[in-house]
Amino acid sequence: MAGVSGCIKYSMFIFNFLFWLCGILILGVAIWIRVSKDGQEILNSGDFATSPYISVNILIAVGSIIMILGFLGCCGAVKESRCMLLLFFIGLLLILLLQVAAGILGATFKSDSERVLNETLYENIKLLSRTDEEAQAFQKALMKFQEKFKCCGLVNGAADWGNNFQENYMSCECPGPSESSCVMYKGKYVYQQPCISFIKEIVAKHFLIVIGIAFGLVVIEVLGLVFSMVLYCQIGSK
Numbered sequence: 001m002a003g004v005s006g007c008i009k010y011s012m013f014i015f016n017f018l019f020w021l022c023g024i025l026i027l028g029v030a031i032w033i034r035v036s037k038d039g040q041e042i043l044n045s046g047d048f049a050t051s052p053y054i055s056v057n058i059l060i061a062v063g064s065i066i067m068i069l070g071f072l073g074c075c076g077a078v079k080e081s082r083c084m085l086l087l088f089f090i091g092l093l094l095i096l097l098l099q100v101a102a103g104i105l106g107a108t109f110k111s112d113s114e115r116v117l118n119e120t121l122y123e124n125i126k127l128l129s130r131t132d133e134e135a136q137a138f139q140k141a142l143m144k145f146q147e148k149f150k151c152c153g154l155v156n157g158a159a160d161w162g163n164n165f166q167e168n169y170m171s172c173e174c175p176g177p178s179e180s181s182c183v184m185y186k187g188k189y190v191y192q193q194p195c196i197s198f199i200k201e202i203v204a205k206h207f208l209i210v211i212g213i214a215f216g217l218v219v220i221e222v223l224g225l226v227f228s229m230v231l232y233c234q235i236g237s238k
Contacts, residue, residue: 008234012077012227016088019224020070026213027063030056033206058102059210062217065095073224077231085232089225096221099214117203121196125154129162139164142195143171150181151195158185160194 033056069091076084127135128142146152152172153160161168165186172190174182183192 008227008231009077009080012231013074015224015227016070016073016077019073019220020067022217022220023063023066023068023070025063026066026217027060029209029213030059030063033209034060056206056210059213062095062099065091066217069095073228076228080231080235082232082235085228085235089228089232092221092224092228096218096225099218099221103214117200121154121199125156125160128154128160129164131164139168143168145195145198146171146191149195149198150191151193151198152191153194155194155196157183157192157194158188158190 069088072084072091073088075081076088124138127138142154152158158165158169158172161172169186169188169190172188174189174191177184177189179189181192182189184190
């Protein structure tokens with residue numbers, strides 16, 4: 001009977017160790033995106049429960065599962081355990097199928113996601129002119145965002161602030177009247193650009209990071225499936 005190829009065995013171990021490290025990396029990047037201050041407080045405030053970061057939450061789960069599968073693959077290769085290798089193969093195949101399904105759904109509902117984001121931002125305009133506790137928390141988040149990205153208001157510029165403009169104009173205020181990106185509003189020089197375009201850019205940037213990780217994972221997962229099945233068959237033929 002043919003023995004187990006040492007090359008395949010240790011290649012499988014090295015691959016799964018790297019796969020485990022990839023799981024840690026994915027988990028770290030996903031958590032970083034999830035807790036990033038840029039736009040998160042704004043997008044998670046308001047009346048809409050739907051979060052544009054749902055794909056990041058899924059990626060956190062995938063990263064955790066990949067760490068577990070990487071551990072199974074490493075142990076299965078070293079101990080030459082067909083049970084562990086089979087569990088690794090099945091788990092990896094399920095993740096691959098889920099990724100493909102998620103990619104198809106993401107492409108199908110991309111326009112819906114953009115619509116929900118737009119509706120969320122337009123709905124949250126009313127929070128800028130209110131004075132309740134929820135509105136004040138949102139206003140503080142937007143003021144930090146305005147100061148960082150040199151924008152004012154959500155969609156319509158400084159007018160979005162309504163009667164609260166005089167109290168909160170400082171984060172919108174231009175350093176001087178000579179700035180070409182500034183306009184006069186209620187006696188104050190403020191940034192003309194509303195923040196909606198910057199928020200959309202941040203969401204799009206995070207989305208591209210998620211897509212890039214997902215495509216890289218597909219290649220790694222296919223290699224993992226091949227390695228694990230070859231080793232599984234070789235152990236069975238000993």
